[in-house]
Amino acid sequence: MTDMLVRLYDIPDLTGYAEKMEKIGVRVRRPNVWEKPLLLDWVNKHFNPSWALECEIAFTVRSPSCFIAVKDTALIGFACYDCTRLNFFGPTGVAVHARGKGVGTMLLLSCLHSMKDSGYAYAVIGGVGPAGFYAESVGAMAIEGSSPGIYDFSLTGKN
Secondary structure, X not given: OOOEEEEHHHOOOOHXXXXXXXXXXXXXXXXXXXXXXXHHHHHHHHOOHHHHHHHHHHHHOOOOOEEEEEEOOEEEEEEEEOOOOOOEEEEEEEOHHHOOOOHHHHHHHHHHHHHHHOOOOEEEEOOOOOHHXXXXXXXXXXXXXXXXXXXXXXXXXXX
């Protein structure tokens, strides 16, 4: 899976996306430290244990390098950055029933704006699955020769 590069100085403003989330009753925010076990359990259950381990790293800094999407009192999505490696976006995921409503885009942009505010000019999206989504949402471009990149699982025996 290829890595992609995003120009952080050229990403969309959050305002319109935040208004859209408000209209559908979704709040995107950083998790509180006491929500860490709930978030890690949710990521482990709905996605995979590797992502939960990466997500755990988000809580090693203040404020966590992570955002969550909440509808009513239910967690419906998450996105992290600076977890796998510095300057990397991911992992990220949205509950199946909440997809297609802009939640993933809002989570992505929240992380990328935070990275930009931290001084990064570019961000890497590692091991991209939905390349079209990232290209359309934030103008991400494939990094030639980046597969498998840091996601070489030779130690675990995975291919």
